[in-house]
Amino acid sequence: MTVRTRWVVLLTGVVCLPLVVALVALARTHWSPVLDLAMTELRVRDVGTWHTPLIGLPGRVGNFPDQGSHPGPLSFYLLAPTYRLFGSTAWSMELGTVIIHTAAVAAALSLAARRGGRRGCIAVAVLLSVIMRGYGGNVLTQPWNPYLPVIPWIVVLLAVWSVLEGDAAALVVFVAAGSLCAQTHLPYIGLVGGLGGLLVMWLVLRQRIGTPVSMPGLRRWSITAGVLGVLLWLPPVADQLRRTPGNLSMLSDYFRNPPEESIGFRHAARLLLEHLNVVRVASAAVQHSDYFKTVSFSPGGSLIPGVLVVLLWVASVVVAWRLGVRSLVHLHAVIGATLLLEWVAMARIFGKVWYYLTFWAWGVLMLMLFAICWSAAVAVRRWSPARSGGIQRIGAMSGVALLSASTLAFSWSALSLKPPENQLSRTLGAVVGPTANALAAGTGAADGKAGTYLITWTDVAFFGSQGYGLVSELERRGFTVGVANAWRVPVTQQRVLRAADSTAEVHLATGKFIDEWRAKPGVVEVAFVEPRNSEQLALYNTLRDSVISELRSLGLGDLVDEVDSNLFSVQLDPRVPPSLQARIDRMLLLGQPTAVFIAPAGTSES
Template identity: 30%
Template sequence: MSASIPVSDPPPVVRRRRRGDADELIPTRTDRRELMLRIAIVVVAAAPALAATLSVIGIHWVPGGDQAIEVLRISDVGGPHTPLVGPWSRWGWAHPGPALFWLVAPTQHLFGNDGVLLACGLLSTASAAGIAAVAIRRGGTVLGAITALGVVGFLGGMGLSTAVDPWNPYVALLPFLLFVLLVWSVVCDDLVMAPVAAVVGSFCVQAHVGFLPLVGGLSALAFVAVAVRHLRAHRAAPEGGTRSDTGSGGLLAAVRRHRLLSTFLATVVAGGLMWLAPLWDQLFGSGNLSALLSYARSPESDTAGWSKAFGIMSGQLRLPAPWMGANEASAAGLTLTAGWAWGVGAVLLLVVAAVVAVRRRHVDVAILDGIAVVAIGLAVLSTARMTGFVAPYMTQWWWIVSFVALLALVWTVVSLLDLADARALAVGALGVAVVVGGFVVVRDVPVDAPVPTLSRALSELVGPTAAALDRDHRYVVHTVDERNWGGAGPGLQLALEQLGYHVFVGPTDLTDIQYGARRVLEPAVGDGVITIVGLDSMGNGWVPPDGARELARYDPLSAAERREFDESQASMHERMSAALGSEAPEGVLSMDSLHHAMLARASGVSQAEIDRMKELQAPGSGFAVFLSPPA
């Protein structure tokens, strides 16, 4: 509903009956139907994420890449090396806090790697349910059903496997949407939501610093809105006198002051507890917050700038939007831009919607429109300040901003048409949500674990590798894995550590932040070096170090297919070098990359050859594991 129910109104969902000497308020049949509809909305919104969560039970996941590094840090929680900062960043600092690690740790300790997927899936499920519940709280069953439809569509657009993925660019998406709706509630004077917003917003920022401008800006907006409302109420109250001579006005003012103070204290306590670990690290540990601040002040490379930021804004606000499944990556793997018309048009629509809503006295609706405009502005600012290349995974929060903008416009139209209480609309939207959610579940469930081809390869390699190692020795894991961005090494290291072997990684500028200092060792002082190398790289000229012996090998291709792949890759390299010179790509070619495929076509490689290379690469990478003497 677009307007709040006055406090003095009788509850609209009960009737009075006489029982003995006392009156009793009991639910009516209409009230029970309303309650069941509300429950159904929450269940439908959460059902796809819950289905994905249940499907990963017993999946026996062997993580690789960034997920493996995260699991290594999650396994440290509760011990002497409990992380106080978040996941690593390629810029030489960690994301602000360990909330993700700490949240997932209990199920990881209980159920191993599968427990990480389980915890992330439950987080997505709870977030989806919370989003629907807050929408119902703000706008009744009509807004709740519309929001539930949007949530299941959002889950379908990003894929249900993302709902269980612990990768930090993904894991905070649904919590951030919940945070935005909580801010809306707070601005609408639903102050009990403020402590919850502080916790959820803190989680998002700690998981990925990209959320900081949005969470910080929207939090400031909520604080200012509450402060202004309180000051206006205070000025409108009778001056002077006591509670007894100001009557009900003085009593209500006192109640409001108490509620405001209680909310403020609860919010400060909740937010403060969330930030104790990062503050402790800042004072007595690595000083990560200072590193973040220093980088923000003096970035090491050029920022994206306003032109690209506005282009990305338009690319995200267009229809169909990327969160609906539309492509958002260029041939080079960067975030697509679009003409400014989409973005500027969306902002103007929201501004007009807010003005019309205010004139029609739908103040809560206008507030949501305003929040969407502010969120867009903050997202543009955050995008403009990005350094280096801007890839889709770095701007995932734009999905939520785009979602909120569309939700605000739809809710404005519904409210202006006086359909905010139309039960038939709520039931209809819920029915569509059931159909969409059912389609998404049938399409995606059971979900794949993150990077399933890499997980499958690691599961085949771990056993033979472990059998050849000495439990009393210390080994440094080295990775040659171009196609998976080095993801095989962390996965092998995690699996061997979980089996009780003493495995480390060689020192670089980032390894302390990635793995924790206790897992870093100079190869020369260890007892051996374990090298996991992609067979694609071996076919491209890599040779084992002196004295190395092979411990394990996994190849999803047959011997004939591997020879065909190596010959095709060599032939493509030769033609691309001749045609492109220094612009030709080096190393392993991946025809899954639009950029590599484009360069191959420009060099005279036929589409049939490109398609065949894709077929050979579809099962994932093959690997060999070697053990060599200390370097």
């Protein structure tokens, strides 16, 4: 093992230590995934079978029930080995997620070591520790598709920089990390594709009309990267050839004919500057480990800090150019191209600007600050040689202190980490066991594991999130389960089951729908849980009364009935003011009574 490799291994261990702490903390709490994460587990479970997924998770593409999906299944393929090796538990998906991020950290540090040796490796380790603490343990341990690419995205940026520096091998890293990002979450398509296109254009122009780039092995590594890219994108292409319309066609139509008017470049410019507000980030970092998420949940604020960051970055570009530091100029070029692509990507957003649609932007901000600090250090060294040694020592000490502080603070916060959507997971976990026991015992219309069960749900709060989880949990326990054809995209086509072909129906109901199902003939209630204690129930009722009263006072009486039948839709209504949304959020977090019933086949349709 070379000295450079030892530094990469050592610093990877240091930077990823908080993720190990997070995994230990998560192992203490049982997790029953719901909604998107249940859909993810179903697809990871399918890898290696006749139903191996060829595309990603369903996305906001097209109209229900025929919506399109995110481009590719690469994340499922990467999660599958760990999932199998560790017993196909929900926790093993979290372990697989940590392994993906650890591999991304190692790749980033390897690229840094190739560029700047030990110092470069340490500098990027500091950068990564700050970024990872900013995203936090909740983001970096769950395999949700908007979260999974956030660290590989940093690898993409460093790989582009490395190619500009003449490292042809980084082309392979770019293709691998870029494919993971672009396949997993749709917003990365334009970012990765744009950077890839600019990179190819730069290589071609430099070779043909400029000074040829000295890149040993360019032909060999280009071919390797091309072959790898073809292999990684074969599954989405296969889906396109097998289905009509294929998912790639649906995505193409989505980009060419968006269902709503996009937010446009003016709003996007404001959004971009909000994501460059280093003052808000620094303020949140003092109090929280997941400060990117904290800031994302409360958008807005002054645009002045963002403008100042841009001006400071432009000044650092001028400094790097005048001093002729090629590697720094190349890094600034990558940042500049990314900012332009970022602006275009944000301008293409339509509908509600969910925080996760621009979650990747925080990594770009940190890379900008990294480049600004590097430019300042170079300027001091060139323009004031007498102070260079002292400045370098201060910089080194500050870097080590920041790495240590970020790692320790992140590790401390990770000790108390809970699984994603824990309030829904706990409730689902409480009803799954009794439901499985009742099915195995042949309760009501059930026939044990010999039966085939149609899973249905009626949910007053979270649009059936736990219903998807019930499908996955019963399947995990060896039952043959399926869903109605309307859910063929989120739950997969092979799990579609007609009521006429089922032995019995298993229905999950929440809130007011519980009494409706208790009144149905032939139905047996096999599980019930009220997640709220008496104090929480009183608080819920108080919040409910105040929400209904304010809705009426605002002239939103059409939403009153939905408070007890579709609370989440009330929270999403753009007419509802933020103060009222905050109260609805509290109601949602308090939870709902949940019951599971075994019913004769076709009960929902009768």
